[in-house]
Amino acid sequence: MHSIVSRINNTSAFLSSCLMALLAAIALSSFAFTAQPQGDLAISSIKVVSSNARRYPNKKQDMAFVHFNITADLTPLFHWNTKQLFLYLEAEYANAQGVKNEVVIWDRIVRRKEDAFIKFAGKNKYMFRDISSSFKNVPPANYSLKYNVMPYVGMLTTGEAARTSEPVAFPPTQSRL
Amino acid sequence: MFTEELKAFKRLGFRHVLLQVLNFASVIASGLMIWKGLGVITNSESPIVVVLSGSMEPAFYRGDLLFLTNPAKELYKTGDITVYKIPGADIPIVHRVLETHEVKPKRSSKSKSKTQDASDVAANQRLLTKGDNNYVDDIELYQGLEWLERKHIVGKVRGFLPYVGYVTIAMNDFPQLKYALLGGLGLLALLQRE
Numbered sequence: 307m308h309s310i311v312s313r314i315n316n317t318s319a320f321l322s323s324c325l326m327a328l329l330a331a332i333a334l335s336s337f338a339f340t341a342q343p344q345g346d347l348a349i350s351s352i353k354v355v356s357s358n359a360r361r362y363p364n365k366k367q368d369m370a371f372v373h374f375n376i377t378a379d380l381t382p383l384f385h386w387n388t389k390q391l392f393l394y395l396e397a398e399y400a401n402a403q404g405v406k407n408e409v410v411i412w413d414r415i416v417r418r419k420e421d422a423f424i425k426f427a428g429k430n431k432y433m434f435r436d437i438s439s440s441f442k443n444v445p446p447a448n449y450s451l452k453y454n455v456m457p458y459v460g461m462l463t464t465g466e467a468a469r470t471s472e473p474v475a476f477p478p479t480q481s482r483l
Numbered sequence: 484m485f486t487e488e489l490k491a492f493k494r495l496g497f498r499h500v501l502l503q504v505l506n507f508a509s510v511i512a513s514g515l516m517i518w519k520g521l522g523v524i525t526n527s528e529s530p531i532v533v534v535l536s537g538s539m540e541p542a543f544y545r546g547d548l549l550f551l552t553n554p555a556k557e558l559y560k561t562g563d564i565t566v567y568k569i570p571g572a573d574i575p576i577v578h579r580v581l582e583t584h585e586v587k588p589k590r591s592s593k594s595k596s597k598t599q600d601a602s603d604v605a606a607n608q609r610l611l612t613k614g615d616n617n618y619v620d621d622i623e624l625y626q627g628l629e630w631l632e633r634k635h636i637v638g639k640v641r642g643f644l645p646y647v648g649y650v651t652i653a654m655n656d657f658p659q660l661k662y663a664l665l666g667g668l669g670l671l672a673l674l675q676r677e
Contacts, residue, residue, distance in 0.1 A: 390542060396561050406585040408561045437584050454562050456542050461642050464562060
């Protein structure tokens, strides 16, 4: 009954259940933090340029170049169970064929609370193209800044920090930048 | 040392051995039932996965455990972290959604109904993914496909538990460990006295 093996067994079982309870408590505690910070997002300019498609060099493909300004204070999202923030700027639009699209054009990983005050002005990091390969007759698009809070342990949550006040139209295609 | 054990083994008799074998089998069966039950609830073929590569660093490292769900009627959004498996590729990949396109389903003669089912819309969603730690999107990983489709997706990451999955990576990297562990467990199950 009181052999070494059974002692080791009991101790390790107890320790692992303590650890599980602690992790569950930490995971649940992050539901108590319900900050929803709001920031500002403004699109300063959009250009649509005709270029060659990535896989098919003979096919034409419109690329949109979006310049934007972001100001957002996301420090409230950092609590003791926040490992990092994944911040991304997304364009939402329905194209001329009625296909609804969401395209991420910029992202940033924020790992420290000190870096969570975002003030950024720049252009899209990823290619912004439509699946019909043309932005002709595409209705105006909405842009929004969203975040994904990634915990040390537990559930992943998402939220929206900013949105353009009104849809931004695509300009006519130009042949060169 | 082993003579003692063998004596004990003989004293316990055949029935005891059978009982232990039965116990062992029931442990394995209940494990399998829990796994498959979770799969049914979450609508995912593998509701818990272990991260195998560093392409999502610093969010996920090798050996982290991810919990997935895959509701049939829910559309995927950008920023969601998906686990997908391309036919022909042997391991599932954990990457974040970069683009979604709700392509209209092709009109087939069989489905005459005007109202589209939510799961029908979801099934026609096209996705493009990218690893947080990669510079380019995943189009090269799709083995010739232009977009990722719903049928390739195993699930969406909902929960995260660090390090725990490293055991399975260690067992894959050092197969001896796996056999030692299995053999040890089997021996313990057989020799244990209640």
